[in-house]
Amino acid sequence: MKTIILNQPEQFQLISREFNDELSENEVLLKIHRIGICGTDYHAYRGKQPFFSYPRVLGHELGAEIVALGKNVDSTQLKIGDKVSVEPYLNCGKCQACSNGKTNCCENIRVMGVHIDGGMTEYVKIPANKVHPSEILGYEDLALVETLAIGAHAVQRAGLSSNDIVMVIGAGPIGLSVIQFAKLHKAKIAVMDFNAQRLEFAQQLFQTDVSIQAKADYSTDDLRKDLNGVLPTVIFDATGNPQSMMKAFSYCAFGGKLIYVGLFQGDVTFFDPDFHKRELTLMGSRNAMASDFKMIIENMEKGNIDTKAWLTHTADFEDLPLVFNTWLDPQSQVIKAMLSIS
Structure with a gap:
């Protein structure tokens, strides 16, 4: 499986690694199609990202496709082939914050691409309640939902x-x-x-x-x-x-x-x-809530939010180690960069 790993500050590497696609009963398997690049990724690359350790697979702004469902996933809500945005904040569901509905600041939170490996790879497994489908939006729009959710x-x-x-x-x-x-x-x-x-x-x-x-x-x-x-x-x-x-x-x-x-x-x-x-x-203000993702997708589907102007730079997945430094240059005038992976 193709994966880009940040071994240490300023050192990306394209690797191939084994992947176990066996799902737990409440997980889905996703094929990653688009990966947004955000400030977290830039800070991690520079060695200035809090809550972070190396090596790490970055990537938490994801537009993906469901390719398999765990046996207990409700197939009336999610199905193979669905295009989804990923809510990358994996909360424990047991701490005081989670009990009070503050899942975005769970005491034991694991954010993809920060605390655990993220989506700069071909496939990921994730709990089914952390994906948000759309029958209308494409992968690029879905990869932008997480950025919008922060705001x-x-x-x-x-x-x-x-x-x-x-x-x-x-x-x-x-x-x-x-x-x-x-x-x-x-x-x-x-x-x-x-x-x-x-x-x-x-x-x-x-x-x-x-x-x-x-x-x-x-x-x-x-x-x-x-x-x-x-x-x-x-x-x-x-x-x-x-x-x-x-x-x-x-x-x-x-x-x-x-x-x-x-x-x-x-x-x-x-x-x-x-x-x-x-x-x-x-x-x-930290992360976002599932309700934010749902609200944003609904508004994007209705045309109330237009993201076309946001996407200023794109690259193929394999080219990231070559182009990432150019996106750090203020002269490049990057607003939002995105990777495509087939």
Whole structure:
């Protein structure tokens, strides 16, 4: 079975390995057709991904085909030949978080491509409740669902209303997915990024209200000017950059919310008197829920979410070790890259 493994930072290898296709009673066997590349993969390649060890098979944004069912899988819900998106967060179902319905932050969670091997391979076995079928969408769309789900879950955490002034910091794929679902709440949306091309892309794709090109000395007063005298009531930081994440505290309106969608390996610090004076709310947003996947697929099928512009770079599976470095170059202007495997 063809597999790409990341042996250590900056060292991909295409290998062939044995695969046991025997299924447990509640598993399905998937043939992988499309693999989205995300920030987690880039961080792992650079050696900067939390919760990670080497060697590891990456890949958790997957468009796949069901090729076999375990004996207890409900064949009225899933069938051989179904095209599916994969929910790559394998939760234990027994811990306190799972008991409270917080499967996305299970105490014993195993995320494909992070804690366990992922989908950069020809076939994977996975619990049947972790696949979400569509009779309409193709493999590329299905591989994008997980990226969208990260943003959908963060927006759900924030509890947006049409009265909110939202600022999304970081206009990469995760930031764009946040914008996608914040737009559904009809909030005013500002986007901040160092990259002018990404700001332009976000404005063209979503008609965002304000574009802010970040710079080191950009201040709260500058932000007030750009937002006509006010500050954001809700800020989503999707950068995974410690300087950005800590500076975001100063951008929040009094009574505002700051949601960390990106993460980094390190400590976050803030000035407590200012945090209390403003009565800020700080939230983390991790992974997504099965309900997010179902909602996104339904909206994509209805045409409410258009992902065509997202996919900017593609490659054949076997070529990944050769092209991955080029996608890290800012000059390549990657929004979303994807692998095809036949």
